[in-house]
């Protein structure tokens with residue numbers, strides 16, 4: 071992380087906060103974060119983005135296009151459905167290119183906009199901050215009441231509140247796990263689990279129980295530890311961010327020296343009144359005034375908290391806001407540097423290749439191999455015959471009976487059995503074909519040929535194979 075150390079040390083005087091986790095004490099024990107409830111412009115924006123994404127998450131497995139689930143990631147059968155198109159392991163190269171493009175996009179995006187993803191769109195943050203924490207506030211009250219409840223001896227009231235909270239957490243975890251499973255096995259299959267005897271769906275039921283347990287554990291216990299310790303993307307911040315990245319930052323030039331609000335404030339006091347509200351609302355328990363920290367998920371809570379304080383003390387907002395470290399230090403505007411230009415160039419090339427591959431992606435994959443152990447046969451004095459085994463993978467949802475035609479060379483193809491080879495939607499079809507080519511068209515013993523795969527007169531694929539003939 072290219073941080074302007076001079077300015078940091080000049081201002082903060084020490085970097086010891088980087089040596090310890092704010093949620094772990096000296097003895098290694100977890101310090102529980104009781105984040106204060108807050109309101110504000112940024113929270114409202116984030117809330118709407120989060121609710122729209124959440125709505126999409128819970129509804130996508132129940133939206134069907136042409137009778138097929140809009141999004142399904144069926145790892146069990148290695149079948150992936152996206153917006154009406156089905157992808158198979160044969161399309162793995164598209165995933166690899168798409169994945170590389172996505173990783174580079176993440177690098178670019180993060181180097182420009184920091185952890186915007188974490189604060190605004192990551193399911194972990196959306197579920198934690200917009201669902202589970204809201205339930206917690208509703209049952210246990212704000213941070214002060216939660217801390218008080220936590221510190222008190224067990225009594226009826228504490229058992230009731232904690233019991234209700236964990237029950238609600240488990241119900242939500244159970245619902246989320248059902249949605250999650252619908253992405254894998256399909257929502258229709260999921261509904262069957264509720265309609266048919268459970269003994270018929272032991273596997274699905276076990277998955278729901280395991281997913282529910284994992285969600286419950288994450289949101290009732292792990293919480294911010296997922297973002298600050300476990301998530302690999304969070305760990306990557308130190309290499310992705312630099313001093314020009316837009317981050318949630320504290321304008322120390324304006325804020326320092328911080329002094330409490332009151333009559334004793336000196337002439338040189340900065341705008342920060344050291345009220346600690348920005349720390350109180352932070353879901354990862356950090357003090358943003360210490361500078362950029364890996365624990366910051368850019369949730370904007372501290373911006374809202376500080377803005378409400380600035381409003382009360384009649385000062386300009388955005389003492390904490392979206393800023394770059396260079397911007398705070400020098401007032402310099404954001405510019406694209408060489409690294410970012412390189413990222414943009416790379417991602418443009420990868421996206422172009424991806425779009426090209428997607429647009430030219432065939433609806434079928436055909437494998438045509440000469441029948442093992444068989445040599446060519448002279449059908450007549452002038453005609454040579456080879457037999458081939460054909461395997462057609464139908465990547466679409468509709469049934470297909472494909473026609474095979476010889477390309478670039480005279481001759482003809484007949485299917486053993488007389489009918490075109492059929493492949494049901496999302497399935498394979500197999501057959502044997504006889505290819506006959508006039509002897510005078512063959513140049514050598516091993517002749518490269520191309521066979522076109524047609525459906526309803528439209529060519530879907532070209533397959534290269536070889537045709538054996540007599541040595542001239």
Ligand code: SF4
Nearest residue numbers: 352366367369370372
């Ligand atoms: S420092 Fe501010 S933006 Fe970062 S996690 Fe804490 S409250 Fe959210």
Ligand code: SF4
Nearest residue numbers: 342343345346348376
């Ligand atoms: S909320 Fe603002 S004024 Fe209060 S301590 Fe944080 S930065 Fe200073």
